[in-house]
Amino acid sequence: MNLSEIARALELEYLTPALVLDDNRGAGQGYVSDLLSDVLGHAPAGSLLITLQVHMNVVAVAAHAELAGVIFAAGRRPEQPVMDRAVEEGLPLWSSQQSAFDLVGRLYDLGLKGG
Amino acid sequence: MDSATYPIAGGDFEHGGSASKRLKEMLKRLGADPKAVRRTMIAAYEAEMNVVIHALKGVMKVAVDPEQVEVAVIDEGPGIADIELAMKEGYSTAPAAARALGFGAGMGLPNIRHNSDLFSIQSEVGQGTRVRFSILLRRAAAMARAANSLVIRPERCRQCRVCLHACPTGALRVRGGRPALLDHLCIDCTACIDTCMMDALDMPGRGDIPAVGEESTLVLPNAFLAQFGPTVTAYEVVDALRGLGFGDIRLMEGWQASLRDAVLRHARDEARAKPVLSPVCPAVVNLIQVRFPSLLDHVAPFVTPFEAAREELTAAHAVFAGVCPAQHTILRAPNVLTRVDVVAPMVLRNAVLPRVRAGKTVTRDTEGRRPESGMVQVSGIQHVMSVLDQVENGLMYDYTVLELYACDQGCFGSPVWTEDAFIARQRYERAREVGRLLPYDDLFLRRGGAVRRTTPLEARRGLRLDDDMAVAIRKLSELDRLARQLPGHNCGMCGAPTCSALAEDAVLGRGCLDECMFLGEARSELAVHEEDSR
Numbered sequence: 001m002n003l004s005e006i007a008r009a010l011e012l013e014y015l016t017p018a019l020v021l022d023d024n025r026g027a028g029q030g031y032v033s034d035l036l037s038d039v040l041g042h043a044p045a046g047s048l049l050i051t052l053q054v055h056m057n058v059v060a061v062a063a064h065a066e067l068a069g070v071i072f073a074a075g076r077r078p079e080q081p082v083m084d085r086a087v088e089e090g091l092p093l094w095s096s097q098q099s100a101f102d103l104v105g106r107l108y109d110l111g112l113k114g115g
Numbered sequence: 116m117d118s119a120t121y122p123i124a125g126g127d128f129e130h131g132g133s134a135s136k137r138l139k140e141m142l143k144r145l146g147a148d149p150k151a152v153r154r155t156m157i158a159a160y161e162a163e164m165n166v167v168i169h170a171l172k173g174v175m176k177v178a179v180d181p182e183q184v185e186v187a188v189i190d191e192g193p194g195i196a197d198i199e200l201a202m203k204e205g206y207s208t209a210p211a212a213a214r215a216l217g218f219g220a221g222m223g224l225p226n227i228r229h230n231s232d233l234f235s236i237q238s239e240v241g242q243g244t245r246v247r248f249s250i251l252l253r254r255a256a257a258m259a260r261a262a263n264s265l266v267i268r269p270e271r272c273r274q275c276r277v278c279l280h281a282c283p284t285g286a287l288r289v290r291g292g293r294p295a296l297l298d299h300l301c302i303d304c305t306a307c308i309d310t311c312m313m314d315a316l317d318m319p320g321r322g323d324i325p326a327v328g329e330e331s332t333l334v335l336p337n338a339f340l341a342q343f344g345p346t347v348t349a350y351e352v353v354d355a356l357r358g359l360g361f362g363d364i365r366l367m368e369g370w371q372a373s374l375r376d377a378v379l380r381h382a383r384d385e386a387r388a389k390p391v392l393s394p395v396c397p398a399v400v401n402l403i404q405v406r407f408p409s410l411l412d413h414v415a416p417f418v419t420p421f422e423a424a425r426e427e428l429t430a431a432h433a434v435f436a437g438v439c440p441a442q443h444t445i446l447r448a449p450n451v452l453t454r455v456d457v458v459a460p461m462v463l464r465n466a467v468l469p470r471v472r473a474g475k476t477v478t479r480d481t482e483g484r485r486p487e488s489g490m491v492q493v494s495g496i497q498h499v500m501s502v503l504d505q506v507e508n509g510l511m512y513d514y515t516v517l518e519l520y521a522c523d524q525g526c527f528g529s530p531v532w533t534e535d536a537f538i539a540r541q542r543y544e545r546a547r548e549v550g551r552l553l554p555y556d557d558l559f560l561r562r563g564g565a566v567r568r569t570t571p572l573e574a575r576r577g578l579r580l581d582d583d584m585a586v587a588i589r590k591l592s593e594l595d596r597l598a599r600q601l602p603g604h605n606c607g608m609c610g611a612p613t614c615s616a617l618a619e620d621a622v623l624g625r626g627c628l629d630e631c632m633f634l635g636e637a638r639s640e641l642a643v644h645e646e647d648s649r
Contacts, residue, residue: 060132
């Protein structure tokens with residue numbers, strides 16, 4: 001399942017439209033955490049991150065950990081500079097009104113697994 | 116080798132990660148393996164964020180060669196009071212502001228350690244912290260790390276094959292007339308070098324003393340100070356080294372003592388697999404990896420003192436006198452902070468020798484000299500031979516009494532025992548200590564007498580070629596003539612231990628030169644030499 005399909009299925013709001021999503025790029029794994037060191041140490045490369053953290057360092061961590069993208073849960077939205085930076089890094093961001101728990105549950109139903 | 120330095124600003128969360136990002140771009144440009152890049156980035160980012168969270172300012176220094184990347188992150192900050200605690204997952208002293216941003220999970224240092232192949236941390240409370248790690252960039256490099264520094268000079272090999280049996284892991288072969296090494300088995304020890312009479316197996320680093328100055332630190336093996344005979348003091352040696360231009364001189368002792376303390380502390384924990392093995396010798400660490408992998412849990416989690424010395428030195432220039440291939444291998448790794456040079460210990464010794472001898476008459480006897488120390492025990496027949504040689508040469512007048520034993524550790528090393536000589540000796544000493552404390556047990560206290568010899572010792576025939584000295588002289592010159600026809604590599608294939616022993620056998624009618632399988636070869640070489648000299 002590619003990233004656009006996942007985003008559609010979960011009704012995610014796309015925050016980085018300047019990035020055109022590659023239809024061949026998918027995510028088979030996911031990770032949920034608000035501790036950045038935990039993300040860095042344990043999130044599998046190429047996975048989708050679900051988090052409440054919306055500051056600049058999330059982008060840095062996601063880029064370093066080579067994640068496929070980040071979904072901000074519970075209606076959280078980063079500020080514009082964070083989204084700009086994500087575009088620079090080629091890192092797609094989404095936002096969702098759903099809780100992290102519900103997001104993970106639905107991603108699991110779609111076939112994503114943990115690391 | 117590529118290197119770079121990136122500044123890190125403390126408290127600047129907005130730009131935190133910029134140094135790691137620049138490092139990432141550098142690695143990508145160099146085409147490093149993506150997995151290695153990811154591990155490097157995780158470790159580098161954590162180290163960088165530690166500076167951002169805790170320190171005033173810092174710097175990330177990076178050195179890359181095709182095999183590995185080495186990173187040092189050095190800060191001016193509060194330092195870490197208890198490093199062992201800081202290394203535990205979940206422990207953090209991050210302020211609330213950092214925690215609110217998702218930092219301070221107490222996983223930073225563990226993350227760095229998990230993602231690096233070599234990791235070290237040093238910290239001084241009130242001064243700062245230095246985190247250093249390196250990561251292998253290729254899987255092939257992981258194998259290359261097992262590589263060694265043994266130097267093989269095939270043209271010197273006379274195929275005596277003595278080295279084959281000396282190697283503890285059976286890593287050597289002589290094929291097609293040349294020594295060859297099975298890299299994955301070699302533990303970088305000195306066993307084969309020790310046996311090779313032709314220097315076909317050798318250590319690197321023969322050559323001149325590198326140019327040194329005030330900024331140069333010399334790291335000295337402890338044994339170096341003891342290479343100048345009984346009269347030259349350690350301070351004279353150190354003065355002479357300063358005279359050669361070294362700004363600072365550090366003894367390995369310093370790192371060895373620290374390791375010993377650290378290992379003893381580590382071993383106090385009941386949970387550790389016992390006995391804890393101290394990683395004091397890099398060749399032994401290699402040996403455990405190759406031959407005793409089930410004991411890896413026993414090895415205390417520290418780098419060897421030699422690696423620690425290399426890690427810790429911040430001098431602009433460090434010169435190491437490596438005494439084994441394992442140390443040379445350690446020195447080959449890239450170094451971000453220090454320019455490293457290697458000097459052959461004996462080259463250094465020969466440079467010091469005239470300086471410590473200047474103005475000093477060398478006496479070779481006991482005349483007018485009082486021994487400084489009392490008794491020394493020497494055991495193991497090779498050591499006993501070399502000490503007796505020295506006594507004969509008048510070079511041992513600093514000892515009053517020598518107690519010499521043919522077996523290792525005296526009779527504890529007899530082949531009749533199954534227990535290792537060193538361990539058996541230690542156990543006995545322990546038992547004796549305890550026994551002396553028990554007032555009702557005189558097992559260790561009862562003494563016998565010393566009995567005086569009534570007839571003097573006489574020389575045995577030994578090496579004399581003939582009882583008639585005139586005949587002996589004639590035989591000796593014949594022996595020399597025959598020995599010159601032999602190849603001189605003491606292979607033992609003829610059945611005599613050395614070439615001169617075979618020559619002696621021939622002279623004394625016990626054997627024949629034709630036993631030598633290299634004789635034709637040696638004779639034709641001799642003929643060539645004679646041809647040349649004509």
